[in-house]
Amino acid sequence: MDKRGVAVLRDKKLSKSTAFTKQERQEMGLRGLLPHSIISQTIQERRVMANIRDKGSNIEKYIFLSALQDRNERLYYHIIMNNLEEILPIIYTPTVGEVCTRFSHIYRIDKGFYITPDDKGDVLQLLQNWPEDDIRIIVVTDGSRILGLGDLGVNGIGISIGKLSLYTAGAGINPAQCMPIVLDLGTNNQPLREDLLYLGYPHPRLEDDAYFEMVEEFIMGVQKRFPKALIQFEDFITPKAYSLLEKYQTKVLCFNDDIQGTAAVALSGVLCSSRVTGIPFKNSRILFLGAGSAATGIADLMVDAFMAEGLTRQEAEDKLWFVDINGLVTKEHKNLLPHNIPYARESDHMSFVETLHHYRPNILIGASGAGGAFTQEVIEIMSQYNSRPVIFALSNPTSSAECTAEQAYEWSNGQAVFVSGSPFNKVIYNGKTHVPGQGNNVYIFPGVGLGAMACEAKYLPDHVFLTAARVLASQVTEEELAQGTLYPRMTHLQEISLEIATAIATTLWDEGLARAERPDDIRAYIAGLRYDPEY
Numbered sequence: 001m002d003k004r005g006v007a008v009l010r011d012k013k014l015s016k017s018t019a020f021t022k023q024e025r026q027e028m029g030l031r032g033l034l035p036h037s038i039i040s041q042t043i044q045e046r047r048v049m050a051n052i053r054d055k056g057s058n059i060e061k062y063i064f065l066s067a068l069q070d071r072n073e074r075l076y077y078h079i080i081m082n083n084l085e086e087i088l089p090i091i092y093t094p095t096v097g098e099v100c101t102r103f104s105h106i107y108r109i110d111k112g113f114y115i116t117p118d119d120k121g122d123v124l125q126l127l128q129n130w131p132e133d134d135i136r137i138i139v140v141t142d143g144s145r146i147l148g149l150g151d152l153g154v155n156g157i158g159i160s161i162g163k164l165s166l167y168t169a170g171a172g173i174n175p176a177q178c179m180p181i182v183l184d185l186g187t188n189n190q191p192l193r194e195d196l197l198y199l200g201y202p203h204p205r206l207e208d209d210a211y212f213e214m215v216e217e218f219i220m221g222v223q224k225r226f227p228k229a230l231i232q233f234e235d236f237i238t239p240k241a242y243s244l245l246e247k248y249q250t251k252v253l254c255f256n257d258d259i260q261g262t263a264a265v266a267l268s269g270v271l272c273s274s275r276v277t278g279i280p281f282k283n284s285r286i287l288f289l290g291a292g293s294a295a296t297g298i299a300d301l302m303v304d305a306f307m308a309e310g311l312t313r314q315e316a317e318d319k320l321w322f323v324d325i326n327g328l329v330t331k332e333h334k335n336l337l338p339h340n341i342p343y344a345r346e347s348d349h350m351s352f353v354e355t356l357h358h359y360r361p362n363i364l365i366g367a368s369g370a371g372g373a374f375t376q377e378v379i380e381i382m383s384q385y386n387s388r389p390v391i392f393a394l395s396n397p398t399s400s401a402e403c404t405a406e407q408a409y410e411w412s413n414g415q416a417v418f419v420s421g422s423p424f425n426k427v428i429y430n431g432k433t434h435v436p437g438q439g440n441n442v443y444i445f446p447g448v449g450l451g452a453m454a455c456e457a458k459y460l461p462d463h464v465f466l467t468a469a470r471v472l473a474s475q476v477t478e479e480e481l482a483q484g485t486l487y488p489r490m491t492h493l494q495e496i497s498l499e500i501a502t503a504i505a506t507t508l509w510d511e512g513l514a515r516a517e518r519p520d521d522i523r524a525y526i527a528g529l530r531y532d533p534e535y
Helices: 006-010 022-027 041-054 058-071 073-082 084-091 095-101 123-127 153-171 208-225 238-248 257-277 293-308 313-318 338-343 352-359 376-385 405-411 445-455 463-474 478-482 490-510 522-527
Strands: 113-115 137-141 178-183 230-233 254-256 286-289 320-324 363-366 390-393 417-420 427-429 432-434
Touching: 041 058, 041 073, 058 073, 058 084, 058 095, 073 084, 073 153, 084 095, 084 153, 084 490, 095 153, 113 123, 123 208, 137 153, 153 178, 153 445, 153 490, 178 208, 208 238, 230 238, 230 257, 230 445, 238 254, 238 257, 238 293, 238 338, 254 257, 257 293, 257 363, 257 390, 257 417, 257 445, 257 463, 257 478, 286 293, 286 352, 293 313, 293 320, 293 338, 293 463, 313 320, 320 338, 320 352, 352 376, 376 405, 405 417, 405 427, 445 463, 445 490, 445 522, 463 490, 490 522
Parallel strands: 113 178, 137 178, 137 230, 230 254, 286 320, 286 363, 363 390, 390 417
Antiparallel strands: 427 432
């Protein structure tokens, strides 16, 4: 039986609130349940935006928008799509960091799915409780390394929820086909465990076989319950992130956004930087501060890009140098992890500053989580050796950025080409307006997900992320480059995602890695799949 009356207004997928017409109010039993005026979605948007702008903090704005999502889903996405540049910092970086930190304290209506050690042996049965059957995108975290904030346990579900909002807003994937999950396998954050309001599994984290057995049960459960779903791994601590990607990448449809998504968006920016500096990509000298999954993921994809330019693997790896908290990563480095080995130098120990003087990179990439690590001395050294030093301060949230946009421009005398992970406002320096680029993964993962969904991909080989990076780089205009930004306007995100999805799906069909029947016009077919929030 069709819903009527209050049940319609309480259903977030059906509700249009004050936009229901007279006829709809009559037919659905809504007369008397709504004020007299019939307000269009456009006017509703004006009211919501006025309310958002009236809030005193971004966390208040987030809570307000989250409540709107709970009661009127189409209006929520209509507003995000029409105001993406303003709303993105509220529903994701940097506000999502505070949301995750405070998740257990600001908990209201739930949007996620939770798996704990108590569920061992019953995960498939648990998955049957999810109300939707045609799930195509799953974002899963174990909360072990949330942005630059560390182990936040179950509170990490805020990341999964936020990323899935961007799948819909950025690529038009129907929210009914999205599922946020946290593998709540404990936390080593003792203050969290002792917090009476903490909502997670209040025990130390599972480790070793017990951990991987739970992940395996989750992965296999998804294959049975949602066989067409893409699994996006999000914010897993580095060793586990690499272990899980290596184990599952060619077995199931999955990817790791911190490794592969970050790599694609960073590579795209580096490719564009060549158009500003005049230094061909294959001649680049790149130094990373930080040697975790994000940094080495970027490097691995850059190796593929260098090899596509004709370099050998050894020549490509030799262009990528790494510095961590202990200085230059060398063969003699303590605790050298497998993903660091290809980039370890045969060299004497050098500090960060000594490495800058020795290697003289033209591109400096920060993925360290160490706020302020790009000091005035660092930027001045980069400027000493480069007329247009390229500075990527990618760590999130804003407090963890290696430097601010204003610092980069001021300390380089306005010559830096600056990219950050968190958003920074335009900077006017010496009368010139500089527009910082934001190397946000939202440029990549929605298009990847849409392409994988459209062709029903079997799995995602690494080279589709090289394809995504090249497509994104091609979307940057000369006008944008002249302003110093290496990424296109966020207002074009749906179009960018469509181009990435089309290129990826085409590649997967060409390589026999798609399960769906190939349409005559791939781009038109994918465009027709997109969710429309208008009413």
